[in-house]
Amino acid sequence: MSVAKPAKRKLSSVLRFAGVLAGVFVIGATASAVFAQDPTDPTDPRSVPTGAPLTQAKDFARTPAEDEIWQLYQDDKLLTARRKVEALLKDNDDSIVGHFVFAQILRRAEGNLPKAMQQMGKARELYEREYKPTVINLESTPWLLHREILYAAQMIAGELERHEYQLQLLDYHDSLYDPRLTAEHAWPLMLLGRYDEARKYAQKAAESSDEFQRSLGRNAMCAIEGEAGTREQRFTACLSAYDDAADRARGDDPFARPDEVTSVTVHAYNAALAAMTALRPDEAERLAQAGATRIEFTPANPWRLLVRLYTDQGRMDEAVQALREMQAWRRKMPPHLREQVRAETDVAFATVLLIAGETKTGLEVVDRAIANPDRRGLTSSSKEQALGAHALLRRALRQTHAEVEAERAVWSGTAESARITRDAAQRRLHDWADAERIRGVLNDDDRLVASFRMYVAGGLEPVPSWLIGDLVPILGAGVSAVVLDMVRDAEDDAALDPYYDAFAAEIAIHRGKRKDALKLANQALDTLPEFEALLRARVAAIAGEAAMGLGQDQAALEFLATAMQRDAGVIRRRGLALPAKIQSDASGPVAKRVLELLDDSPRFELDDNAAGFTITLSGTGRQLELCLLEPAGGVLGCASTPPEPDPDDPATQPTGATTGITPELDDNDYASMTAEAFHARAFAMPVGLSNIDLGSLDGTATISDEANRERMQGLLDRVKSESE
Structure with a gap:
């Protein structure tokens, strides 16, 4: 005699609509292919009605300490919650809630994914040993907490690039709970190269009666078409996902937090890059800018895309402004998302530095990106x-x-x-x-x-x-x-x-x-x-x-x-030399030495009797101006002798000079400074970085300051809690 399988537990609407799995990508000649999961997901206890997993089952005994850390996490007091949860686990290492919350703090506040997975695994082990969950006994267990543990664990597995394990967790979840995580299966399947299976899950989700699953399904189809290398199909799929998200976002509370709004930015990011696939740069810019008008917790930084678009198009003033906005956006992200795309952010900055001729700083930035690669769990491309x-x-x-x-x-x-x-x-x-x-x-x-x-x-x-x-x-x-x-x-x-x-x-x-x-x-x-x-x-x-x-x-x-x-x-x-001649009406020993240096420059093949580019040198003494003219006579760029450097400011010293108390610069030094300024101006695109502190565009220092402020806030929370 057959036994009917009990219906799976239904999840509340709060949970069903709390998160979005969104594909984010930058591809081909614009940037790397990236598909990122939106961090606003049901793994966050704050997306659950207060105390729901703790009070959902009458026989789930809890301690005041567990209630306290749960509330602290809901209130976003992460550092205080971390201190409290460590104390809780020191006294009671069998606390399911303690390991669950600790894992969430490690993931969201610190980006420590390996340790977060360890703690989440411990929470799951304790729960399943205690309650032995099956479809038959769910009524008598705190099933919602278990469901949250499984969802959180598969999210961390994905971020750690353990996609086979992620699929195992998703399948186990679906064997117990409704709604099934249909669209969520498409992501790891796609990353494993199992595109036909991924399409089936995405298509099924797109046809679901559940609005959340439909959104994920559309987005997954956008991601899969990107990986398949299609063009118009990809743009159509990604634009459809964006239009759907933008339409749903019209109902958002204008005063909602970034983790409470409908995810639109990631869809705009996807659609912008799909527009580039279809060679529609104006549409790509429009969509990226639409994503930039919102602040959402996502690694899909629309300003990073705009930096690349503007750079490729030679719109360098706008690229520099987008660099500022790119770093400002990243500073607003939670720690685990800041670190998710740190290398991609560095590479966008280094690319602008290459065009600007700031090669020394550019090498430092790209070296850092390679030494500290992004985790690729949220991206379609591999680390390699x-x-x-x-x-x-x-x-x-x-x-x-x-x-x-x-x-x-x-x-x-x-x-x-x-x-x-x-x-x-x-x-x-x-x-x-x-x-x-x-x-x-x-x-x-x-x-x-x-x-x-x-x-x-x-x-x-x-x-x-x-x-x-x-x-x-x-x-x-x-x-x-x-x-x-x-x-x-x-x-x-x-x-x-x-x-x-x-x-x-x-x-x-x-x-x-x-x-x-x-x-x-x-x-x-x-x-x-x-x-x-x-x-x-x-x-x-x-x-x-x-x-x-x-x-x-x-x-x-x-x-x-x-x-x-x-x-x-x-x-x-490209290591080329321009055929050129010199026209000089300058006088003095500095001008004479400048002419000698230009004659030896690897950037010019000088011949006063041949047609070509023209270098003009004018001025007297230590006040000279060099200009480069195109063959038709148009001015390509000019540079003047820099002012006398401040001996106490290393930034104003000529290359190779010592700082501090130095002898007065001689004519050779001024000639060298003039030649260097001329080459810097003539053979790099004018980006407008010369009067800008490059550290202000780097973002590392300011983000470090942000982290310090977060730690200070945690200390203040601690002092406040101890004084109450």
């Missing part, structure tokens, strides 16, 4: 993909820094020049190591092809469009050509042809086939979208290099001038 992308950026920064150092060697002293020469050998070793890391990540055909496809997930992430060409010398021209053929076969949109013509030109110039490179670069420049400002500058530089090698001097000058107008730093990043 991100580290490969970061290594590519670091290699570009290091090679650009080497060009800066080669310039400095001209006007530095003998000892400094010798150091620069020694460092060059060390740089080559580091470049080799980063190249090996990148080749290791791309030791997979699908990942290799995806890295060359524009704005799709699955390859190195994040790599901007104008940096993808750096893969050619790493992989080799032969391998790159084969991959490019595979990419062209995979695409059916003619709008992408100019991108792949640009990459083909890169391969041709690397092979020394200048005619092919010039033809392909011309072809690409005819139809490349105007919003790809930095990529167009790179292609123009390739065309100029090819034309110069073919003896087509006039065409070469036009291409190089175009590249300089869009992104002056591309000349330095």
